Amino acid sequence: MTTSAATSAATSAAGTAAGPERGSGIAVVSFNGADNAGKTTQLRWLAAAMPGADPAGGIDGHDPQWTKVSGPGFARWWFAECPTDEHVALVMRSHTARGLAHCGGLRLEDRGLPMLLAVCAATCVVKDGLAPDDALRVVTDLAAAVDPPPVTGGQVHLLLRHADGAPGREAALAVARDPAPPGPWYVAYQQALARILAEQTDRGVYDAVLVRGQESVLGVQRRVREVLALHGVAVSRLPAATPDRVWVVGGMSEAGKSVLGSLLVAEHGATRLKIGYLLELAALRAAVTDPYTVWDEREQARRLAEELLRFTAANKTGPVVLESAHRLEATAHLRDCLGPLCRVVFVRTDPATRAARAVESVVSLTGRDAVKASRGAERIEAIADVVVDNSGPLAALKLALPALATVPAPAVPGHPPNSVAAVAARGRWVAATNADWLERVIEHLVDGDTALLLATGSTGRADWTRDWSDADLLLVRDTYPAAWLRAVPATLPPLSGVKSGLTMLTTTEVAVGRVPPRVVHALRLLAATGDGVLHHRDGYRPPDPAAEVDDRAGRGELGLVLMTCRRLLADPVPDVRAVHKHLVLVAKVLLRAGHEPQLRDEDGDLVLADLARAHPDLPPLPTLAAVAALHRTAADRRDPDAVAALLTALAAALTLTDRSHTITTWRTTS
Incomplete structure (x- = not known):
C-alpha cells in the first residue's frame, strides 16, 4: 500500500496521463474515508475531468429500502433498530446493484467495498457493543453471503484522511466539520469508524492514503490525479501554475467593484478577470451551452478554478482579481477549492450612494439588484473575508486597500492564534534579557483595551547589547484616549541608560495595514514564530502580511x-x-x-x-x-x-x- 508520504514523493516524478479515458485494466476507482473528508467533492471534480468514466456515486439510490427508512427516524433505525445482519445485507445488496447499473466504463464509486465494510463494522460497534476488530470480522463474514458486483478489471481504493495521527483525532475532525450538531450515536460511530479505517490501513487494504490536513480542495484534487496516474488511470492533470493570490470581489450594482479592481491592478499588479468570461471559456471547452443551468453552483466553482489555472499557466499571471461574484454557494466553494490564496471581498455601499453614482435610472438599477439578490449576492457579505465600505470618498477606499493583502495569522489547533497557550504549544518565548523591565512594562501598559504587546527587534533577545541596542515595543490597542496617552506612555518605566521606543497602533490600523515597514516585518515574524509576545488578548488575530507586502513596504x-x-x-x-x-x-x-x-x-x-x-x-x-x-x-x-x-x-x-x-x-x- 502507498502511504501518504510515499505517494507524495512518487507522484512528483509521474508524467502526464494521455487523456481522460479508461486506464490500463482499471475498472473501479473508489473514494473512501471518514465523514466530511471530501470524498464526494473530489469524486465529482474528478468525474468532470474524465468524460469516459461512469460516476456511480453512492449506494443509497440502488435499493427502495433506503427511501422507506429515510427521514427523522433514520439514525434510530441505523444505530438501534435494524439488526446487523439485515443492515449488512442491505448495504451489500445496494453495492452489487450499483455495480450492475454502472458497468459500462471506469466506475467511480463514492465509498467502495472496503469502506462499506468499515461503515457496517463501525455501526455494529455502536449497536452490538463489539470491539472494532471483532465487528469487522463479523461484518466481513456476513457480506460474503451477498454476490459481489461484476468487475472486469483492477480496482483502486483511495482513502482520504482528515489528518495524520491517532484515530481519535480523525474522529474529532470528522465530527467538528459536520454542519449538524452531533448526537452521541454519531460521535461513537465516528470514533469506531476511525479505528477500523486505521486497522484497514495497517493491513494494506487501501491503495493510496491522502491526508487532507489544511490543504485546499484543489491541492487534494491534484494529488488524487497524480496517484491515479501512478496506478495506470489516464486522467488529465491540473495545470501546475497557481496565481499568487486571488481576490473574489462581490457587491451589489454600482457598489464600486470595478474601482476596487482597478486599484488592486495599480497597487498590487493584479490581473482583472470577469467570472462570467472564465465560465464561458469553461462552457466552450465542455461543449455546454449554458453553464448556469447545466452546472450547479459547486460545479461552476470547480470549472472556474480549473479555467483560472489554465489562464495563469498560459499568461504567467501573479495576483488575480475575479469580478463579479453574484452566487453565494459558488463563491464559498471557489474559496474552498483555492484555499488560503483566495480571499472573498465584499464591497458594501449604501443604496443612496449607489444610486447617485449610477448613470442609469433608479428603476434599471433596482432591476439589476433584484437579479443579483436572487442569486445570493447580498448574502456573500456574511461569508466574506473582508468587507469594504465604499460609501465614502475614494481616499477612504484607497486607505482600506492594504487590508486586502493581509491574512490572519495561522492558528494553533485548539488555541487562539498567538495566545499564550498557542505560543507555549510552539515553545513559549521567554525574554533572555531585561526580563524584569519587561514585566514592569506589561503591568504598566496592559489593560482591557490591549490586544497585543510585542517586544520587537533585539529587545529581550540574547543578542540584545547594552550601550548599543534600543528597547523597542509594539503596542496594539482598540483605542488611544487622549487622557490615556498623556498619563500612561509618558510614565513608562525607564530602562537605565537605554533608549526605549513605544510604537502605538490601533487594532483597525493593524488590520488594514496602515503600518510602517518595520511593523509589517514584525507581524510576519510574529506569525511565523510567536517570538516577542508579552501579552496577547484571546481571540485577537493579528494579520500575517504576505512576503510581497513585506518587500514592497x-x-x-x-x-x-x-x-x-x-x-x-x-x-x-x-x-x-x-x-x-x-x-x-x-x-x-x-x-x-x-x-x-x-x-x-x-x-x-x-x-x-x-x-x-x-x-x-x-x-x-x-x-x-x-x-x-x-x-x-x-x-x-x-x-x-x-x-x-x-x-x-x-x-x-x-x-x-x-x-x-x-x-x-x-x-x-x-
Whole structure:
C-alpha cells in the first residue's frame, strides 16, 4: 500500500496521463474515508475531468429500502433498530446493484467495498457493543453471503484522511466539520469508524492514503490525479501554475467593484478577470451551452478554478482579481477549492450612494439588484473575508486597500492564534534579557483595551547589547484616549541608560495595514514564530502580511532611507551607530527585493554577509562588534581608518540602489 508520504514523493516524478479515458485494466476507482473528508467533492471534480468514466456515486439510490427508512427516524433505525445482519445485507445488496447499473466504463464509486465494510463494522460497534476488530470480522463474514458486483478489471481504493495521527483525532475532525450538531450515536460511530479505517490501513487494504490536513480542495484534487496516474488511470492533470493570490470581489450594482479592481491592478499588479468570461471559456471547452443551468453552483466553482489555472499557466499571471461574484454557494466553494490564496471581498455601499453614482435610472438599477439578490449576492457579505465600505470618498477606499493583502495569522489547533497557550504549544518565548523591565512594562501598559504587546527587534533577545541596542515595543490597542496617552506612555518605566521606543497602533490600523515597514516585518515574524509576545488578548488575530507586502513596504520607504543616509554621510562627526543601522537597513531592503523576504534577518552581521555574497565587488563591510567598539569610543579618539571604512561601506551600498534601476533612458514626446 502507498502511504501518504510515499505517494507524495512518487507522484512528483509521474508524467502526464494521455487523456481522460479508461486506464490500463482499471475498472473501479473508489473514494473512501471518514465523514466530511471530501470524498464526494473530489469524486465529482474528478468525474468532470474524465468524460469516459461512469460516476456511480453512492449506494443509497440502488435499493427502495433506503427511501422507506429515510427521514427523522433514520439514525434510530441505523444505530438501534435494524439488526446487523439485515443492515449488512442491505448495504451489500445496494453495492452489487450499483455495480450492475454502472458497468459500462471506469466506475467511480463514492465509498467502495472496503469502506462499506468499515461503515457496517463501525455501526455494529455502536449497536452490538463489539470491539472494532471483532465487528469487522463479523461484518466481513456476513457480506460474503451477498454476490459481489461484476468487475472486469483492477480496482483502486483511495482513502482520504482528515489528518495524520491517532484515530481519535480523525474522529474529532470528522465530527467538528459536520454542519449538524452531533448526537452521541454519531460521535461513537465516528470514533469506531476511525479505528477500523486505521486497522484497514495497517493491513494494506487501501491503495493510496491522502491526508487532507489544511490543504485546499484543489491541492487534494491534484494529488488524487497524480496517484491515479501512478496506478495506470489516464486522467488529465491540473495545470501546475497557481496565481499568487486571488481576490473574489462581490457587491451589489454600482457598489464600486470595478474601482476596487482597478486599484488592486495599480497597487498590487493584479490581473482583472470577469467570472462570467472564465465560465464561458469553461462552457466552450465542455461543449455546454449554458453553464448556469447545466452546472450547479459547486460545479461552476470547480470549472472556474480549473479555467483560472489554465489562464495563469498560459499568461504567467501573479495576483488575480475575479469580478463579479453574484452566487453565494459558488463563491464559498471557489474559496474552498483555492484555499488560503483566495480571499472573498465584499464591497458594501449604501443604496443612496449607489444610486447617485449610477448613470442609469433608479428603476434599471433596482432591476439589476433584484437579479443579483436572487442569486445570493447580498448574502456573500456574511461569508466574506473582508468587507469594504465604499460609501465614502475614494481616499477612504484607497486607505482600506492594504487590508486586502493581509491574512490572519495561522492558528494553533485548539488555541487562539498567538495566545499564550498557542505560543507555549510552539515553545513559549521567554525574554533572555531585561526580563524584569519587561514585566514592569506589561503591568504598566496592559489593560482591557490591549490586544497585543510585542517586544520587537533585539529587545529581550540574547543578542540584545547594552550601550548599543534600543528597547523597542509594539503596542496594539482598540483605542488611544487622549487622557490615556498623556498619563500612561509618558510614565513608562525607564530602562537605565537605554533608549526605549513605544510604537502605538490601533487594532483597525493593524488590520488594514496602515503600518510602517518595520511593523509589517514584525507581524510576519510574529506569525511565523510567536517570538516577542508579552501579552496577547484571546481571540485577537493579528494579520500575517504576505512576503510581497513585506518587500514592497521596505522598497516604499527606500527614498526616505537614502535621504537620511546622505545626511549621515555629510555629518562632520559621523554618528557611527546610526550609519551602521542604516547600512543594515539598506541591505535588508535590497536582499528582500531580490529574494523571498527572510523572517530571521535580524542579525546585522548575517545580513551584511548575505549582501557581500550577493555583491562581491563591495568593499569590506564592518562587523557589529567593530562598529560598537567605535561607538563606545569618544569621537576624537576613534580610529579614522575604521570610521572611513564604515562610511565607505554605506556609500557603496547606496550605489547599489542606483545600479538596480533598469531604466537607462527616458524618452519624451513633443
